[in-house]
Amino acid sequence: MEIGFKEVLLGIVILLVVTFYSLKAKYMVSEKVAAKNFETFLEANYGDLLVYTDLRRFFNTGNMNPNCFRVSVYQKKEPRVELFIKFDAKTIATQTDIVPDYPDGLTFHARYLDRIKLVEIHDVISAKMKPLGIALLWDYDEVFFNLEERFSEAEVLEKLDYFLSLFKAEDSEFLGYYHELPLVITYPYKNAIPLVRELVQEDGIWSFRTLKLYRGAVHFEKDREGLTNALQNYLEKSYPTQQLYNHFDTYVNPHDFSKLLYIEFTEAKKTKKVTEEQQLGRWVSPVTGYTLMYWNLHKGSVKQVSFVATDNTIAMEDVLAKEIPRFLALV
Structure with missing residues (x-):
């Protein structure tokens, strides 16, 4: 009798399920214990500076560690200083840092310091745009260019150009933007349709593309x-x-x-x-x-x-x- 693809796939699924529950019974710490151990790590190394949310198990065929957990960590006083990390719940309580996820990567503490610096750069640029009537909101893959007043088209384009000059003065890769950055233009009045003007990098030079409708708008x-x-x-x-x-x-x-x-x-x-x-x-x-x-x-x-x-x-x-x-x- 020949074994088909479906039978092989079913066998793999069954094996994974059996493996998961076998590991769970013998080696896996509970989510409650993982949270307690992680809290011990944070308190020992950062006092009451950091808090966390969305802690969940991250066991899969890639890491094969039944005690791997994923969590979002952020500063209590500045939630924008936020990191998504993975840790081993069995060893985390005694660790002073968390190793990188990949070779040549940064440890948790190094990433934490970089995130603080990143938020500081955001704040510097935002502070320079604020007197021009622009409130910036920095997201992971786009920046919201919120107009606080009614400006003419020429004024908006001028303010976009000024933002570009500030942005180009920074290390765009450190900021987390490598090839493109959408600038979403929003208006202070009701039912205004947001526009987007993409910043793109070609041959190491950042420049603007054309204006378009913002597809991510609610309506x-x-x-x-x-x-x-x-x-x-x-x-x-x-x-x-x-x-x-x-x-x-x-x-x-x-x-x-x-x-x-x-x-x-x-x-x-x-x-x-x-x-x-x-x-x-x-x-x-x-x-x-x-x-x-x-x-x-x-x-x-x-x-x-x-x-x-x-x-x-x-x-x-x-x-x-x-x-x-x-x-x-x-x-």
């Missing part, structure tokens, strides 16, 4: 739904064989933030038979073209909608390079 999908509904209605009336392909991008006029260029790819509607035949063969991009819309963000009104047929090898970067100059010329 982004709801706002986008209005755009896609208008585009789909347009296709139904003028190009009934076409439908949206759900690959899109945006561009905001840097001289007038209310004016938006929205582009979304299209594909031909398919019968069930065509779909099944395609699934059996080599996949080929179904893109047939793209729709574009000129939209006023403040008024919610559409100025222009159109469809452009292309071959299926078209890239969004090429479409934007072609359509942005036309958009700026018209608006």
Whole structure:
């Protein structure tokens, strides 16, 4: 009797389960004991400076240590000084530091000191932006550029450039940003749609990309739904064989933030038979073209909608390079 892949996989799962409970019965400390031991480590080495949250077991096939735990540690007086670490619950109570997770990495204490320095750099840059009416909020993979007043487009761009000069004066890798950093622009008034301007590093030089809609906004999908509904209605009336392909991008006029260029790819509607035949063969991009819309963000009104047929090898970067100059010329 031949043993199939499913049987082998099932056997591995069973073995892991048996191993887990065998180790648990014989060697694993409880979460309560792990927390107590970790508290002993923190108190012995940092007094009452640090606290923790979200302590949980981190046993997996990668570490094969049933007493490995994961936890978030942060300063009581400054919660932004936060680290996510792993430790051995059996030995942590007597340790003076925690070894790196990988060769040439930093110990827990070294990472802790770096995090303090990082927050200090954030605060220095934030303090320089504050008198300009900008409140910065630093996240792990983006920075929120919160406008505290109503500024003109030119003023916002000028403040972004000043931030760039401050950012470039620091070690971007130490700050944790290696190739790109989205700056999310938010406004102090109700229902304002956030924008994003990405900082990108090429050949060691940081510079800005274009302005776009911020996809991480709370109401982004709801706002986008209005755009896609208008585009789909347009296709139904003028190009009934076409439908949206759900690959899109945006561009905001840097001289007038209310004016938006929205582009979304299209594909031909398919019968069930065509779909099944395609699934059996080599996949080929179904893109047939793209729709574009000129939209006023403040008024919610559409100025222009159109469809452009292309071959299926078209890239969004090429479409934007072609359509942005036309958009700026018209608006």
